[in-house]
Amino acid sequence: xxxxxxxxQKEWRQYFLSPVAYxxxxxxxxxxxxxxxxxxxxxxxxxxxxxxxMNPAMADQINVNDMVLTPLFHxxxxxxxxxxxxxxMRLYTEERRNGTxxxxxxxxxxxxxxxxxxxxxxxxxxALSLAxxxxxxxxxxxxxxxxxGKVLTGYLGLFLMGSxxxxxxxxxxxxxxxxxxxxxxxxxxxxGLWIVGWLxxxxxxxxxDVMRYIAMLPHFDSFAGGEIVLQDLVYFxxxxxxxxxxxxxxxxxxxxx
Amino acid sequence: xxxxxxxxxxxxxxTETNARTMVEVRxxxxxxxxxxxxxxxxxxxxRGEVLGFLGPNGAGKTTTMRIITxxxxxxxxxxxxxxxxxxxxxxxxxxxxxxLPENPPIYLEFTVRENLxxxxxxxxxxxxxxxxxxxxxxxxxxxxxxxxxxxxHLSKGYRQRVGLACAIVHEPEVLVLDExxxxxxxxxxxxxxxxxxDLGKQHTVILSTHILPEVVMTCDRVVIIHRGTVAxxxxxxxxxxxxxxxxxxxxxxxxxxxxxxxxxxxLDGVEDVVPGPYPGRYQITVSEGAAAANEISLEILNAxxxxxxxTDDAPSLEEVFVQLTSM
Ligand SMILES: Nc1ncnc2c1ncn2[C@@H]1O[C@H](COP(=O)(O)OP(=O)(O)OP(=O)(O)O)[C@@H](O)[C@H]1O
Ligand SMILES: [Mg+2]
Numbered sequence: 001x002x003x004x005x006x007x008x009q010k011e012w013r014q015y016f017l018s019p020v021a022y023x024x025x026x027x028x029x030x031x032x033x034x035x036x037x038x039x040x041x042x043x044x045x046x047x048x049x050x051x052x053x054m055n056p057a058m059a060d061q062i063n064v065n066d067m068v069l070t071p072l073f074h075x076x077x078x079x080x081x082x083x084x085x086x087x088x089m090r091l092y093t094e095e096r097r098n099g100t101x102x103x104x105x106x107x108x109x110x111x112x113x114x115x116x117x118x119x120x121x122x123x124x125x126x127a128l129s130l131a132x133x134x135x136x137x138x139x140x141x142x143x144x145x146x147x148x149g150k151v152l153t154g155y156l157g158l159f160l161m162g163s164x165x166x167x168x169x170x171x172x173x174x175x176x177x178x179x180x181x182x183x184x185x186x187x188x189x190x191x192g193l194w195i196v197g198w199l200x201x202x203x204x205x206x207x208x209d210v211m212r213y214i215a216m217l218p219h220f221d222s223f224a225g226g227e228i229v230l231q232d233l234v235y236f237x238x239x240x241x242x243x244x245x246x247x248x249x250x251x252x253x254x255x256x257x
Numbered sequence: 258x259x260x261x262x263x264x265x266x267x268x269x270x271x272t273e274t275n276a277r278t279m280v281e282v283r284x285x286x287x288x289x290x291x292x293x294x295x296x297x298x299x300x301x302x303x304r305g306e307v308l309g310f311l312g313p314n315g316a317g318k319t320t321t322m323r324i325i326t327x328x329x330x331x332x333x334x335x336x337x338x339x340x341x342x343x344x345x346x347x348x349x350x351x352x353x354x355x356x357l358p359e360n361p362p363i364y365l366e367f368t369v370r371e372n373l374x375x376x377x378x379x380x381x382x383x384x385x386x387x388x389x390x391x392x393x394x395x396x397x398x399x400x401x402x403x404x405x406x407x408x409x410h411l412s413k414g415y416r417q418r419v420g421l422a423c424a425i426v427h428e429p430e431v432l433v434l435d436e437x438x439x440x441x442x443x444x445x446x447x448x449x450x451x452x453x454x455d456l457g458k459q460h461t462v463i464l465s466t467h468i469l470p471e472v473v474m475t476c477d478r479v480v481i482i483h484r485g486t487v488a489x490x491x492x493x494x495x496x497x498x499x500x501x502x503x504x505x506x507x508x509x510x511x512x513x514x515x516x517x518x519x520x521x522x523x524l525d526g527v528e529d530v531v532p533g534p535y536p537g538r539y540q541i542t543v544s545e546g547a548a549a550a551n552e553i554s555l556e557i558l559n560a561x562x563x564x565x566x567x568t569d570d571a572p573s574l575e576e577v578f579v580q581l582t583s584m
Pocket of ligand 1: 257289292294312313314315316317318319320321467
């Protein structure tokens with residue numbers, strides 16, 4: 001298991017030696033900020049209007065949680081779709097391109113340790129990007145009464161969904177021939193997991209149930225709404241474990257070709 | 258296709274431990290799809306030996322080395338490293354091997370020291386020994402003065418050295434080097450060869466190349482492979498003798514002379530005399546090496562032709578190689 005830590009440290013360091021990482025961080029923070037202020041200004045306007053109308057029933061509905069937090073989490077989840085493929089695309093393709101996979105795979109570490117180390121490296125980088133956006137929800141405390149519990153579950157949901165995306169992105173990076181291919185594949189499939197949820201709305205019976213279970217967004221909704229549902233935790237955990245396993249198998253089987 | 262017996266002990270390997278087989282390749286087969294890149298290669302490498310693995314492009318050298326290092330499994334056959342099967346005892350074998358692939362596997366964004374540090378951790382060198390081993394490997398490969406340079410800014414030759422340093426940092430028992438001098442300038446080639454020769458004192462080395470003088474200079478023994486099979490196996494001398502045939506002597510005289518050819522041809526042991534490649538030079542084919550050489554020199558001296566140079570043109574490894582690989 002020492003190998004996992006070694007690979008993790010290498011990946012973590014490599015992120016900060018690449019300009020792409022800084023671009024990702026800046027884009028992620030800038031867009032989160034944009035979404036936040038957009039939604040926040042809308043909230044302020046609506047609040048001002050309702051106060052002008054002296055309508056107490058409406059004022060009840062106009063709160064930072066429903067009008068800012070929940071939509072912010074949803075927007076960030078869409079952003080993940082674009083960011084994660086870029087975070088994971090080079091993870092394994094670059095090792096192949098540089099021939100460093102020949103060194104890794106002839107060193108006394110297992111494929112599993114290599115994949116896990118890489119995954120944790122990407123996860124740590126993602127956790128950092130996510131952590132750098134938390135000032136936006138916290139700003140709300142100045143203007144309203146944000147539900148801290150909801151902020152936390154929302155972030156937990158974003159973290160879990162991002163983790164699932166990363167596991168899938170790592171798998172495409174292990175399977176694809178180039179960074180671009182890896183990024184396109186993970187983007188396309190993750191987008192598909194999104195769309196499946198919408199398509200499922202018109203489908204009844206088992207097929208519809210399966211589609212709803214596979215779709216990612218419904219599992220995130222509970223977290224964005226302030227709840228922690230065991231079934232959704234299980235979904236993400238299974239998804240991550242499955243794709244890390246598949247990524248390991250891909251690396252193993254590439255040797256036999 | 259004949260093999261020179263590989264197991265006759267050479268004078269340098271007299272003690273028990275030295276004679277032990279370190280790497281044994283048995284009936285190795287590797288197919289890529291329906292193309293057989295390696296078709297039944299077998300050879301042994303003794304402990305402390307430097308083995309030259311020679312062959313033209315596409316002969317299967319890299320493929321064989323990748324199987325020995327456990328990077329890819331064979332389609333058939335086995336490889337034993339220090340008695341351990343590379344497939345079944347994968348992890349243990351990996352600890353024993355240092356591998357320099359065709360392209361040095363280094364992270365270009367890391368410094369030389371960072372690369373070595375990563376590899377040292379990966380090879381499970383205990384923390385207390387790590388710094389010392391890294392310094393040692395850098396010193397051996399002449400990298401100390403570029404230790405903190407980013408590899409991307411290093412020349413091809415220096416990157417090759419970093420790759421070599423990574424391969425030796427854990428003091429492996431076996432070193433597998435795939436064309437270690439490719440892309441280097443003549444000075445660097447000399448340095449790397451000297452280094453390999455030196456490493457050969459402590460490690461068992463398998464070195465692939467298609468540069469023949471490299472083998473003569475650095476290797477104790479040669480395995481020539483051609484189209485995925487072993488074409489020859491033996492010391493450079495053994496191979497020369499095997500292909501041997503006639504020995505040649507070339508002489509350089511002060512001036513070309515009509516008398517030279519007829520008079521030398523009359524001597525005992527001289528079979529043929531041809532002029533060239535420059536005026537005053539003659540190539541003499543002889544059957545009895547030393548005796549004929551003596552006769553020739555006496556004849557030239559007696560005739561007063563002014564002997565400037567006389568050399569023994571043993572059949573070169575080039576000829577052995579061309580002969581074996583043109584079949
Ligand atoms: N991954 C692969 N897929 C298909 N064929 C391959 C693959 N790798 C090598 N080959 C083929 O196998 C044969 C042996 O290749 P190998 O790289 O072992 O040769 P080599 O002796 O190292 O040659 P060189 O001197 O050019 O490095 C070649 O014909 C090559 O085209
Ligand atoms: Mg090769």
